[in-house]
Amino acid sequence: MEKKEYTLALLVSNKPDVLARVSGVLGGRGYNIETLCVDATLDPAYSKIILTTIQDKATIGKIEKQLIRLIDVHKVTDLTKVESVSREMMLVRMKLSDTNKGHLALIIDTFNGRVITMNGDHCVMEITGDRAIIEKAVASLKPLGIDDMARTGIVSLERQIN
Amino acid sequence: MQLRGAEILIKVLKQEGIHTIFGYPGGVLLDIYDELFKGEIRHILVRHEQGAVHAADGFARASGKVGVALVTSGPGASNTVTGIANAYLDSIPIVVLTGQVPTHLIGTDAFQEVDIVGITRPCTKHNFLIKRVEEVAKTIHEAFHIARSGRPGPVLIDLPKDVMAAVTEYEPQPPKKIEAESPRPASKKAFYVMDLIAESKKPLILSGGGVILGGASEELRQLARRTRMPVTSTLMGLGAFPASDPLWLGMPGMHGTYYANMAISTCDLLIAIGMRFDDRVTGKIDHFAPNAKIVHVDIDASSINKNVMVDVPIVSDCKSALQSFNALLEQKNFSVTDDQRKEWLDQIDAWKKENPLSYCQSDTEIKPQFVIETLYKLTKGKAIIATEVGQNQMWAAQFYGYDEPNTFLSSGGLGTMGYGFPAALGAKIAFPDKLVVDIAGDGSIQMNIQEMATAIQDNIPVKIVLLNNGYLGMVRQWQQLFYGKRYSSTDMTYQPDFIKLAEAYGWMGLRATKPDEVEAVLQKGLDAPGPVLMDFRVSREECVYPMVRPGGPIHEMALGREMAN
Numbered sequence: 104m105e106k107k108e109y110t111l112a113l114l115v116s117n118k119p120d121v122l123a124r125v126s127g128v129l130g131g132r133g134y135n136i137e138t139l140c141v142d143a144t145l146d147p148a149y150s151k152i153i154l155t156t157i158q159d160k161a162t163i164g165k166i167e168k169q170l171i172r173l174i175d176v177h178k179v180t181d182l183t184k185v186e187s188v189s190r191e192m193m194l195v196r197m198k199l200s201d202t203n204k205g206h207l208a209l210i211i212d213t214f215n216g217r218v219i220t221m222n223g224d225h226c227v228m229e230i231t232g233d234r235a236i237i238e239k240a241v242a243s244l245k246p247l248g249i250d251d252m253a254r255t256g257i258v259s260l261e262r263q264i265n
Numbered sequence: 266m267q268l269r270g271a272e273i274l275i276k277v278l279k280q281e282g283i284h285t286i287f288g289y290p291g292g293v294l295l296d297i298y299d300e301l302f303k304g305e306i307r308h309i310l311v312r313h314e315q316g317a318v319h320a321a322d323g324f325a326r327a328s329g330k331v332g333v334a335l336v337t338s339g340p341g342a343s344n345t346v347t348g349i350a351n352a353y354l355d356s357i358p359i360v361v362l363t364g365q366v367p368t369h370l371i372g373t374d375a376f377q378e379v380d381i382v383g384i385t386r387p388c389t390k391h392n393f394l395i396k397r398v399e400e401v402a403k404t405i406h407e408a409f410h411i412a413r414s415g416r417p418g419p420v421l422i423d424l425p426k427d428v429m430a431a432v433t434e435y436e437p438q439p440p441k442k443i444e445a446e447s448p449r450p451a452s453k454k455a456f457y458v459m460d461l462i463a464e465s466k467k468p469l470i471l472s473g474g475g476v477i478l479g480g481a482s483e484e485l486r487q488l489a490r491r492t493r494m495p496v497t498s499t500l501m502g503l504g505a506f507p508a509s510d511p512l513w514l515g516m517p518g519m520h521g522t523y524y525a526n527m528a529i530s531t532c533d534l535l536i537a538i539g540m541r542f543d544d545r546v547t548g549k550i551d552h553f554a555p556n557a558k559i560v561h562v563d564i565d566a567s568s569i570n571k572n573v574m575v576d577v578p579i580v581s582d583c584k585s586a587l588q589s590f591n592a593l594l595e596q597k598n599f600s601v602t603d604d605q606r607k608e609w610l611d612q613i614d615a616w617k618k619e620n621p622l623s624y625c626q627s628d629t630e631i632k633p634q635f636v637i638e639t640l641y642k643l644t645k646g647k648a649i650i651a652t653e654v655g656q657n658q659m660w661a662a663q664f665y666g667y668d669e670p671n672t673f674l675s676s677g678g679l680g681t682m683g684y685g686f687p688a689a690l691g692a693k694i695a696f697p698d699k700l701v702v703d704i705a706g707d708g709s710i711q712m713n714i715q716e717m718a719t720a721i722q723d724n725i726p727v728k729i730v731l732l733n734n735g736y737l738g739m740v741r742q743w744q745q746l747f748y749g750k751r752y753s754s755t756d757m758t759y760q761p762d763f764i765k766l767a768e769a770y771g772w773m774g775l776r777a778t779k780p781d782e783v784e785a786v787l788q789k790g791l792d793a794p795g796p797v798l799m800d801f802r803v804s805r806e807e808c809v810y811p812m813v814r815p816g817g818p819i820h821e822m823a824l825g826r827e828m829a830n
Contacts, residue, residue, distance in 0.1 A: 120394075124386060131387050168567035174391040174411060 104159035108137065110189065110259045111163075113152040113170060114178040117143050121175045125152060128169045134158065138191070138256030149177070153258050182259045189259035192231045193240070196250040199224050203247040210247075214240045225250060266436070270398045270429040271296040274362075275305060277405040281440050283333050285309060285324070285694050286362075287317040291337020292377065293364035293426040309694065309723045312715035314341050316687040318348025319713065321359045323688025326674045327649055328695035329480065331358045331412050338364040339377030342423075343384065347681060349419045350388040354678025355501060356478060358417035360408050361389075367427040368396055382423050390418030398431035406440055416565040417478055448564065449585040457577060458536070458560055459593050465534035465558075467609045468494045471517065471546075474501030474677065475539020475563060476583045482506070482670040484587035485538065491594055493606040495613055497525040499540045500662055501677040508646070508666030514613065515622065518546040519813045520659040523620035523822060524613055526813070529554050530820035531612070538562045539583040542572040543678070552818030562586040620811070620824055622663050630804040631780050633657070633732040637664040637704065639784050640730060643791060648700040649674065651689035653709030654682045655739035657732045659809040661704040683712025689727040690720060700728070700791065707733040707760055717770035720796045728790055729798040731763060734805045742808045746823075767798040776800040 115121045122141060129136055140153040158166065167179050182189070197207060199221075207226075211218065216230040230240045234257060241252070268276070274297060278286070285307040290298045301308050311317040314336040321332030336345055342363040352359050366375040382394045391411050393404050401424075408420040462468060476485050476498075482505040489496050489512055496506040497514040506513055515522035517529055529535065535557040540546070542561075547553040553573060561568075561575040562583060569578040579586055594600065603610060624634040637660050640648075646666050651674040652658040658675055667673045674692060676684040689703040703710075710731055720727060732738075741755040767774030773793050777786040783801065790797040810825030 120382065120386075123383070127387055165567065165571060172565070172567055 104161060106157050106159050108155050108157050108183075109163045110153065110155045110182040110187070110257060111167065111170070112180040112182050112259065113154070113176055114144070115150050115152055116175040116177070117148055117150040118175060121150070122152070124173050124175060125154075125170065128173065129156060129166065132166075134162070134166065138254075140256045140258050153182075153256070155257050180261070182261065185265075186262045187259050188262060189233055189257050190231055191234055191237050191255055191257050192229060193237055193252055193254040194219070194227055194229055195244060195252040196225055196227045197244065198248045198250050199226055200248075207244075207247055210240070210243050213243075216240070266434065267432050268435040269296065269432050270401050270424070271300040273398075273401045273433070273435050274405065274424070274429065275300050276435070276437065277402050278306060278333065280437060281406070281409045282330065286333040286335050287311055287320040287324075287691065288335030289314050289317055289337065289341060291341050291364055293338045293366060294335065296426065296429040297335065297364070297424070308335075309690070309719065309725075311687070311719050313713065314344035315348050315683065316690075316713050316716045316719065318345045318359065318361060319351065319681075319684050319687035320691035320694070320716075321361070322348065322352045322357050322684075323651060323674050323691030324695045325352075325357050325359050325691070326688070327671050327692035329671060330695075331360055331409055332691060333360050333362065335362045336364070337377065338366055338381075339379050341377075342381035343379050346384060346388065347679075349385055349421065351676050351679040351681045351684060352419040353388045353390065355474060355676065356417050357419065358412040359419045360405075360412050361419060361421045363421060363423050365394070365423045365425040368425045369427070371425065381421065385421050388419075389421050392421040392423070394423040394425075395428055396425070398428050398433040401428065401433075402435060402438060406438060409440065416475075448580045448582065450562070450579045450581040450589055452589070454577060454579050455586075455589045455593055458579075458590060459597065459599070461534050461558055461560065461577070462492055462494070462536075463599065467532045467612075468492070468534040468536065469528050469532035469557075470494050470496045470506075471498070471529065471535055471537045471540060472496060472502045472505050473499040473538065473540020476502055476505040477539075477670040479539060479564070479583040480670075481539070481582075481584040481587050484584060484591060486510075487591050488587055488594070491591070491600045493601045493603055493610065494536070495528060495610070497521070497528065499543065499546050499677070500675060502540060503662060503673040504667035504670045507668040509668055516662050518543075518819060519548065519815070520663065520809050520811065521546075521813075521819070522622055522663070523811050523824065524616035526811070526819040526822060527616045528613060529557075530818075532557045534558050534560070536560045536562075537575070538587065539564070541568040544572070547573060548813045548817055548819035552820065624807070626780075627804065628780060631777060631783055631801050633660050633734070633801070633803040633807055634664045635780060636730060636732060636783055636787070636801050636803065637661055639787055640702065640704075641665045643784070643787055644700060644702070648672070648702050649689075649692050649696065651675070651685040651692060651701065651703045653685040653703070653705045654680045655706050655709060655737065656734075656742065656807075656809050657704050657706040657709065657738075659739075660732070663809075665704075682709040684709075686710060686727075686729060687713050687716050690716060690725050693725045693727045702728045702730055705729055705731050706738055707731060707735060707763075708737045708757055711760070714766070717767070717772055717796070717798075721771040726794060726796045728796065730787070731798060731800045732803050733760075733763065733800050734803050734807065735760065736805060738807075739809070741806070745806070745808065746812075747814075763798055763800040773797040774800065776802070778802045
């Protein structure tokens with residue numbers, strides 16, 4: 104069966120060990136989590152976990168059923184199935200030189216990025232976008248000398264109130 | 266009322282209806298054991314923590330109530346893991362209380378510290394680490410609720426020593442009732458199932474452990490009898506439908522009966538209830554019930570369409586589903602007579618005659634099947650039978666007839682050698698007036714044999730029927746059939762003298778070496794008031810038949826005739 108990236112949103116109790124239980128359901132069956140994003144919801148007793156994983160259709164169905172069995176998981180939504188928007192943010196630290204500054208400014212402009220801090224020979228910038236945009240930005244920045252980077256992983260939200 | 270954590274623990278256990286727990290003390294449990302000293306709850310002192318968990322599990326399987334084990338931190342806790350995994354795979358409601366080092370030492374590699382919550386995360390239904398004494402009562406109540414609600418399972422609670430010693434205000438809370446939250450079948454689906462039953466010429470019920478766990482045996486019997494549908498049950502489901510009923514087909518699968526496997530392979534409607542299509546039941550999936558529409562009732566949505574794709578998935582507890590089926594039958598005034606089912610029932614009868622469960626009786630050697638048949642005869646099928654794992658387990662499933670639920674206790678999912686004996690102790694605690702027998706092999710019995718001391722100290726008179734062939738028989742059987750009789754490390758000829766061993770523990774030990782001694786030894790052992798180990802020196806290379814080769818389709822069975830002398 105054809106595999107693709109699925110995005111799951113999990114409403115979970117905001118308690119120690121919950122993330123381990125969730126990741127254990129996937130890890131214990133040999134499935135990789137590609138991206139992961141967690142924070143408390145409006146009600147601090149709960150957290151929302153957004154994770155992505157590359158699976159075929161049958162397997163993602165089984166994973167959803169296994170996840171909802173966990174006592175601390177209250178709701179599982181496959182955001183790939185519903186209309187949703189998703190974003191990822193990355194922070195990139197670039198080495199600056201006379202030769203790359205101009206090119207860098209152009210890239211920041213193209214990807215609607217922002218320089219957060221600049222200090223002599225390096226800068227840290229942020230770029231936000233969907234996964235494809237972030238991948239393109241990384242590809243463009245790489246030849247200019249990425250010192251290090253950090254990515255949030257995907258956050259995603261249904262478009263409609265359901 | 267100001268109480269210490271340990272006092273609250275005992276109070277909550279009593280509120281949850283717990284009269285007996287199985288345990289083993291240790292440093293971090295001193296506060297709890299000091300509380301137990303008051304004698305409000307009976308404590309059975311096991312000789313190994315694995316035994317405590319299996320005993321709690323056996324108690325739960327026999328009684329349908331939650332079993333409780335109490336063990337210390339570190340090695341005490343890690344020794345419970347096999348028992349917990351065993352209960353997890355068979356969905357048995359138990360609560361395991363583990364001591365833990367004081368909260369300020371957690372994570373420091375303190376003496377006798379392990380992260381038992383981390384270790385048991387994938388083999389518990391849920392687990393807790395209690396970090397504040399204020400959480401003790403609420404968490405323990407919740408643990409019991411989780412263990413017995415929905416698809417049952419083991420719950421572990423880690424209790425740090427300082428939490429048990431700390432004091433807090435305690436107000437008793439009523440235990441959580443199991444709300445009517447369990448899913449029920451949509452009426453549209455129930456109607457559809459009725460139509461399928463009405464249309465079917467060759468229907469079959471395949472029931473599992475869920476029917477027993479859900480207390481739905483009576484409803485199952487009603488459905489089968491009213492519609493004259495034959496019944497086969499997985500290992501976990503034995504007893505839900507009476508083996509003495511003419512509609513009974515025995516167990517299907519790898520060591521299932523010829524007729525159960527043929528019925529599955531031939532039926533046009535398979536109603537699977539409270540079972541999960543384990544590989545030992547299905548054989549090669551592509552050939553499983555190829556002609557049947559499959560209805561699958563299970564309380565756990567994750568069990569449905571996991572191994573076998575079904576036509577009518579119904580997420581429901583077994584009792585509700587069966588009640589709604591029966592109600593519809595009543596409402597429509599629908600029933601089937603044996604005459605109307607004649608063709609199908611005749612076919613099944615022909616299979617039964619063609620290849621009944623059998624073995625080749627001998628005048629000189631004791632056949633293990635004969636021991637179990639004789640046990641069945643002498644006990645009139647009324648004993649609670651626990652089994653170990655391997656050949657002894659399969660013969661116990663084949664040659665003893667179970668007429669009532671909760672009377673066959675066996676490690677189905679995990680296949681834990683050493684399960685049966687401590688489980689038998691647990692069952693005997695639940696039913697002191699019933700005869701409880703562990704059918705064992707000489708390999709398995711040595712895995713938890715230390716509990717013989719427990720049986721004496723706490724006066725738990727169970728019987729052990731030891732089918733002693735000096736081999737790890739099931740593995741040897743595979744070596745015989747698939748590995749050219751190269752018996753690599755399965756010969757256990759060197760073994761203790763089980764009679765002397767029994768006597769050393771204060772048990773009665775009996776032995777039979779010839780077929781004509783079997784009945785007398787069994788009778789004497791069963792009649793004796795105390796615990797008895799009966800050592801039957803059985804035919805060494807007897808195999809379990811029928812046998813479906815691993816990964817093969819279940820209608821292709823080796824019947825063992827080629828092995829007959």
